[in-house]
Amino acid sequence: MTAVPLGAAIAVMWAVTYLPRTLPLVLFRREITNRWVRSFLHYVPYAVLTALTLPAIFAATTSWVSAGAGLVVAVVLAWRRRSLLTVALAAAVAVWLVEAALAGL
Amino acid sequence: MGEWRTGLRDGVGIALGYFTISIAFGLAAVRSGLTPLVATVISFTNLSSSGQFAGVTILAEAGSLAELALTVLLINLRYVLMAFSLSQRLAPGIGTGRRLLMGYGVTDEIYALALGRRVVTAPYYLGLMVLPVLGWTAGTLAGAVLGQVLPPSLQSAMGVLLYAMFVAIVVPPARSSGPVLAVVALAGSVSVLLAALPLAVAPGWRLIVATCVAAALGATLFPVGDADRPAGARP
Structure with missing residues (x-):
């Protein structure tokens, strides 16, 4: 169990989450004119979300096989521009089905 | 008024997704030995999926406060880039007080949705935040309190939700x-x-x-x- 006071742990987690996302908004108000920097910031969200997903998704379920099935289903449905919720739920169903099949083998 | 309402409406999808995913967080937190109340407070104050998951993992492994701070900070550094990029879309004349409040809502999904607009106004963004915050906090509580009745196979399937949402955000623009x-x-x-x-x-x-x-x-x-x-x- 926890070795540090819970109150302190919660306060620390809050601080290192709130400050990185707020300080740039408060301290930085000019428009960035540098084209490279603007382009960099344009590509950041796509890069971050991809790096968050790969390879972590393969450890998100009990087996990398079921996680892989969930990933494939998510990519195919997202490619067909299905909604966020449809993609997420279909991926979860795929994981569940594959794990049920694996358990039945 | 219109902007606030549009934001509120645009937040519905994120809130539903957050509710489902935070159930998984509530489950994980309680299994690490945290009470439902602590798990809920963490979700309300942090409002971040991967940072919270990492933080709770370190707490469960009896890590030090410094280790906790550094790991969660590293995972959250991407918010610096997002906040910078969001600052470029903000409507002119938004004061410090509102910016302090808007910063709380910089998450992967809220940020991604806000960037769908050429100019982001304060009422739109604050409206967009409300339901996801509620969904994330309520889902954590629901997961922590009721989650134990879920069979392990369903808990595993829940683990993929967060990443599938990321896929749903990234793939359509990558296609175009x-x-x-x-x-x-x-x-x-x-x-x-x-x-x-x-x-x-x-x-x-x-x-x-x-x-x-x-x-x-x-x-x-x-x-x-x-x-x-x-x-x-x-x-």
Whole structure:
């Protein structure tokens, strides 16, 4: 169990989450004119979300096989521009089905 | 008034997704030995999926306060980049007080949706935040209190939800834009490579390196002109 006071742990987690996302908004108000920097910031969200997903998704379920099935289903449905919720739920169903099949083998 | 309502409505999808995903967080937190109340407070104050998951893991492994701070900070450093990029879309004249409040809502999904707009006003953004915050907090409580009745097979399936949401946000713009597809492919490759190499790179650093390498290459090879500026990550 926890070795540090819970109150302190919660306060620390809050601080290192709130400050990185707020300080740039408060301290930085000019428009960035540098084209490279603007382009960099344009590509950041796509890069971050991809790096968050790969390879972590393969450890998100009990087996990398079921996680892989969930990933494939998510990519195919997202490619067909299905909604966020449809993609997420279909991926979860795929994981569940594959794990049920694996358990039945 | 219209902006606030539009924001509120746009937040419904995120709130539903958050509610489902935070059930998984509530489950994990209680299994690590935290009470439902503590799990709920963490969700309300943090409002971040991966940072919270990492934080609770460290708490469960009896890590030190410094280790907790550094790991969660590393995972959250991407918010610095997002907040910078969001600051470029804000409507003129938004004061410090509102910015302090808006910063709380910089999450992967809220940010991505807000960037679907050419100019982000304070009422729109604050409206957009409300339901996801409620969904994330309520889902954590629901997961912590009621989650234990879920069979393990369902808990495992829940683990994929968060990542599937990320896929749903990234894939459509990658389909329409070659440069975005290239950046996505590079970020994924670098991240997988760093994880596979026997370097023991902490997940937070891996994320930062993969992001910076991919976005930098994208900016160098495919600079964004003024015309295609509003190409946001709207799902």
